[in-house]
Amino acid sequence: MVSDASKKKAAQKKAAAAAKRGGKAAAAAVAAAASSKAADKAANGIAEMHISDRTCTGVLCSHPLSRDIRVSNTIPPSWAVGSVAWLFYHVAMIESLSVTFHGHDLIVDSELELNYGRRYGLLGLNGCGKSTLLTAIGQRELPIPEHMDIYHLTREIEASDMSALEAVISCDEERLKLEKEAEILAAQDDGGGESLERVYERLDALDAATAEKRAAEILYGLGFDKQMQAKKTRDFSGGWRMRIALARALFMNPTILLLDEPTNHLGILSTLAIVHLRPFRHIQFFDLVILNLVYAFCSTIIVVMIVAIFGNFYLLESLKKFERILVVISHSQDFLNGVCTNIIHMQSKKLKLYTGNYDQYVQTRSELEENQMKQYKWEQEQIASMKEYIARFGHGSAKLARQAQSKEKTLAKMERGGLAEKVVRDKVLVFRFTDVGKLPPPVLQFVEVSFGYTPDNLIYKNIDFGVDLDSRVALVGPNGAGKSTLLKLMTGDLMPSDGMVRRHNHLRIAQYHQHLAEKLDLEMSALQFMIKEYPGNEEEKMRAAIGKFGLSGKAQVMPMKNLSDGQRSRVIFAWLAWRQPQMLLLDEPTNHLDIETIDSLAEALNEWDGGLVLVSHDFRLINQVAHEIWVCANQSVTRWEGDIMEFKAHLKAKAGSGDFSLPKDFSLVVHEWVVPFELDFPQLGRFPLA
Missing domain, CATH: 3.40.50.300 (P-loop containing nucleotide triphosphate hydrolases)
Known part of the structure; x- marks a missing residue:
């Protein structure tokens, strides 16, 4: 048995080691954790909405301990749960997932399937509910197993007095809480005893000793040298703050990573580098350190170029090699092609899964829709022909009447088996x-x-x-x-x-930029906003002005807080165009x-x-x-x-x-x-x- 004195001595040693390994950045991160959490809430505008704004219904149909997710409204049969048969039910195609936002149906009777090791691109028209679905997943409004942690990135990190390194470290709230608890326990007269031991065991499991080092490596990989890592986030542009936000996501390494427009503000060269820098995949982080040391003794332009090239390549490789579940919303075809293994398309309140990247999705969807249209036309021709025959000969001679009855049975069988739907083109x-x-x-x-x-x-x-x-x-x-x-x-x-x-x-001159969104009073409708900005104009003229940019009907009169970011962008275009x-x-x-x-x-x-x-x-x-x-x-x-x-x-x-x-x-x-x-x-x- 280990004596109490030995335990106390060991605990004190660990406390000293924890203080040493935490460093200044960790200490500052503890102090900044609360403000960081508040900043995240401010950045995730949709996530701030009251849960009653969204209604999500669904039942987890995969095993609770599975690494994959299948959600629906259909409850699996009791005989399947916990048995070998569960595996067969697990791979069944199940429908009925529904999501409603402010009374409007976004998804009705559909399925959500997220498999471990896959990277999904979520596509759909503005306002169809892509960000709402991601937020519902991130807020666990869908039945996601508790053992699967989630990180939802929507925007660049909030500008603050935290350094880039502190901003990354502060996102790991559990580690910060445990380190603070360890500090308090170590200061007690008994040295914390078994409670402190349990805290240290959990910190070891979280690899807390290397947290600052790992955060620094990720930031370095994204283009931040040591001096930049110490700069306050408010001193960075939007593009660089987006990189800090991405660094936080990579640092957390969650089971489910949700990215909403991660390429916004990164710039054209950044996006290109994310997708196309492949010839250096054999170079590891420590090779970059060596290159940096070489630079310290050699100021040639060539070395500078080689060192600088890796920032966005690091991000691409990190996302391409993400071994858990990634769901990303992006309008960049290059990014979707470079990262995604699957595409989820939201259309007509349904989710449809495609295998492959964006280009493969476009080709597959085109082929499927062409075949669907051919099938639809053939079935409609057959139905029209049979109905005409039935109407014409249903009351004729006995022979013709029997043939008409046979066609009625054939028609009923076709309808029971399911008819091909007419192809719905994107609006x-x-x-x-x-x-x-x-x-x-x-x-x-x-x-x-x-x-x-x-x-x-x-x-x-x-x-x-x-x-x-x-x-x-x-x-x-x-x-x-x-x-x-x-x-x-x-x-x-x-x-x-x-x-x-x-x-x-x-x-x-009219200038469009992202900060114009701050001009919008989200409690007002688009129509009210235009009338306020341009008083003295008839309502019909304002409706027509907004309609020129794809907002019509209810979208013009509902509060803009209920509109998607893309729809709000159209309001801004209408506001600029009126001038x-x-x-x-x-x-x-x-x-x-x-x-x-x-x-x-x-x-x-x-x-x-x-x-x-x-x-x-x-x-x-x-x-x-x-x-x-x-x-x-x-x-x-x-x-x-x-x-x-x-x-x-x-x-x-x-x-x-x-x-x-x-x-x-x-x-x-x-x-x-x-x-x-x-x-x-x-x-x-x-x-x-x-």
Whole structure:
């Protein structure tokens, strides 16, 4: 038997070790845990809604200890539970899952199936209930077994005074609570006794001793060096705060990981890197550390480029190798192709599962719908023919009457067996911007413009260019390169440090950005909001203005808190369009929009006669609307000689070949790979194109 004195001594040693391993970041994380939890609630807007806003019905039909999930309203037979027969019931196709939101049916009599080791992309039109379903899972409003922990990521982390490292560590509430409890127990006269031992056993099970190290490794893998990990989250852009949020998700490593639009704010180069950086999959984290040590003694550009390339590749590999259950909502086809093993399509209040990534889903769905339409047409022709025969000869001669009765039986048998349903096409939304005519150039001109938020840190230096009403420009570049800053210089929200921005006296500019959503009073309806913003206009005119962007009927008059993020984005577009701008500046307009809505937006922009400057990480949208590609990096704006797909191919080729030699377009190579991660490397200076 171990004596009490020995136990006390061992407990005191463990307490000292715990304090040492926790470090400053862990201590700060304990203090910040409460505020972090509050910030998470603020970020998860839908999750804050009262449970009564949602009604979810379903019964878990997989074994309670299974790693897979099958949910329905159908209760499994008692003879199956706990027996070998359960396994057969477990793989049966069961229907009847239902989800209602504010009295509106989103899912009716359907099935949810999530298998361990699979990565699901959740698709559907804006407002169909994708985010609501994820929130219902995350809030355990569906019968998810308690042994399966869930982490639901909806938005970038809230800006606060916590450092990036503290923000990641603070998400593990159980560990923080146990460490605090251990500290209190260790301070007691008896040293905590058996209670402290139990706490330490649980901390060991959670691998608490390595928590700070693991968090630092994940952040490093996502592009945060040691200095950046110590920066406050409020000092990061939205893209970098999204990376911190993703780091929290990877740090938690939950059984079920739910990601709602994780590529929002990451930027075009980030999204591309997430999907296409494959040639370095053999390189581990410690190889990156070695490269970093090499950099400490060698300041060559090549080493900088190699070190900087891994941030988003790390994220891709982490998600591609996620061995549990991943469900992700994303409008990025590249991301869905690179990560997902299955697609769940929400349509007509049903969930339908497809095997494969997004491209395979599109092909499979097209083939199934084509076959379904053929079957539907054949059955309808047969039914019409039999009904005509029955009506014509049902009261004729005995022979004809018997044949008619036979056809009636055949028809009844077909109906009992189930008839093919008519293919339901996705609703096509039509956006419309009002044509505004032309203004003589120059409309918007930059003359030797320099700008920096501080005199010692210029974002742009001596840039010259012009934008007219026939311009269709896409700005590309990494997070923090100054794309949004350039748009603010165009609108006049920011003034240049040097040089001049000239605007035509009659030019009307409208800028779309994500912070406009904060302008919406969510207690008001879209119609009430438009009438408030533009008083003196008839209600019918306001209805028509909103209807131009795909919101009609009840969606116009219900409180906007009941609308999806994508539907709220359409309200903002309607609000901007009513001002009849001659130039649109769109900063990440596809965030929260579904793929079909993005296509409608592209079509509307192509039919509109105004000028366009676009910032987007969506290659498809850029390819559809942009005539020019401008690369923002290295204090300059450089025109890319080619379209966006050629730019994408250029980046893929550089990643795929592993060629880090110094080509003629050396400055662009530096822009593409060094700047995306904004590591605190020495200033590279400006490199003119050869």
